[in-house]
Amino acid sequence: MRIEVDKDKCTGCGECKEACPKGAKIWNVEDKAMATNLRFCHLCTICAGKCPQQAIHVIREDNKPLKNQED
Numbered sequence: 001m002r003i004e005v006d007k008d009k010c011t012g013c014g015e016c017k018e019a020c021p022k023g024a025k026i027w028n029v030e031d032k033a034m035a036t037n038l039r040f041c042h043l044c045t046i047c048a049g050k051c052p053q054q055a056i057h058v059i060r061e062d063n064k065p066l067k068n069q070e071d
Helices: 015-019 044-051
Strands: 003-006 028-030 033-037 056-059
Touching: 003 028, 015 028, 015 033, 015 044, 028 056
Parallel strands: none
Antiparallel strands: 003 056, 028 033
């Protein structure tokens, strides 16, 4: 599993970090968002659903987006 952030779409608003149950353990938001320490991620996809720019994509190992992620 990996979390991809489209740097062209991300505005660094921090909605992902605020919405995430693990927040600062996973998300580093400075100028742009970056997911780190994915061992803490629960694969809930809340971050992707809350992103106002639709810049976050949670990708399974088979490269398919998770089903409950909004497109």
